[in-house]
Amino acid sequence: MLGLLAREALSGYDLASRMRERVGFFWQARHSQIYPELARLEGDEMVVHRVVEQRDRPDKKVYEITDVGLEALKEWVTAPVKPRATRDEMVLKAYSVWLADPEKAVTLFREQQRLHEEQLLRYEEIEAWMEEEWGEDLSLPSSPRFASYAALRRGIIHERGYAEWCGWVADRLEKGGAGTG
Amino acid sequence: MLGLLAREALSGYDLASRMRERVGFFWQARHSQIYPELARLEGDEMVVHRVVEQRDRPDKKVYEITDVGLEALKEWVTAPVKPRATRDEMVLKAYSVWLADPEKAVTLFREQQRLHEEQLLRYEEIEAWMEEEWGEDLSLPSSPRFASYAALRRGIIHERGYAEWCGWVADRLEKGGAGTG
DNA sequence: TAACCCATGTAAACGGTTACATGATTTC
């Protein structure tokens, strides 16, 4: 949330939209988590809000990051990470795929392959758009555009790898050895 | 847990070890989660246990999967997955890296690159061992060895992609454009 | 007039981690 607010002042509702649309591929939060957290951050003086009155829409609270919040965010960015546990249901399924009906398994893995290939395409379109529109900014480490680009690159590499793996599994299942193991 | 018990009968303690060592890279659970879950699975008739008395060690409860459990597992393997939310702290940091001290950021990303390259090497060693030891079983979709191999392949592709991305970010940060953005 | 978007909150439930608790045996 601070990472988003460091780029622009946003309401809780805006933050929830960003979580769904832009940064959703690597982090998410629902509005039910966002509103209490904004209150907590304000208590810690990381953010401040002002009420913006609107004619045709409900009023909103627009949150801005403070110097305290910005400093905390800067520190956090380069702070060491403790290795986080990954959980991947498809790998879990792969681990037990020897028990499954191979045809059904192929269907599942092909479906997943397709989904990740589609997502990859979407990311690559955004990548092309960024390179077109943002040009030289993408080589400026102090630009938020560079940072967005870097995050997107992870998405691309992830989807490529995931689709490749699903395809590999499906191929192996299709070639298949003896059905009895 | 059913996926592990389908391969061999295990105690809660054994399950916890497997979660740490073998399947830990794509799924984990602590003993505090495992013991109550085993009781729940037994209530659902997915597993049964017998007490194994040991001379030099504490007695243990060894759990076996039942036909009911095996059927449920088989069904689950090919059942559709609902897209799970990924959360990646490094990508989150990358998204705000434009605010950070570039030198410190390079250190962080190089460190992560190294860690993932090391993990990749470990996986590749296991891969080589599997190919050596398990040979033709690796092309039998009905063999648990094939399934282990498939899961490992995901680990390899993941680590390769992750290390590549960390390196890419660090390279870009080092080349760096103007410091002012 | 029904569906959707904007806008903000609270409450209950769930999955998972950390900490608490106990105790025997083996290895250094």
Place this chain on the structure above:
DNA sequence: GAAATCATGTAACCGTTTACATGGGTTA
């Protein structure tokens, strides 16, 4: 004598999701 391994459990806490709750304005 201390630390590590084997072995099984419970309790408290925390982050997240789902559901509950409200209400005005716009678009089809």
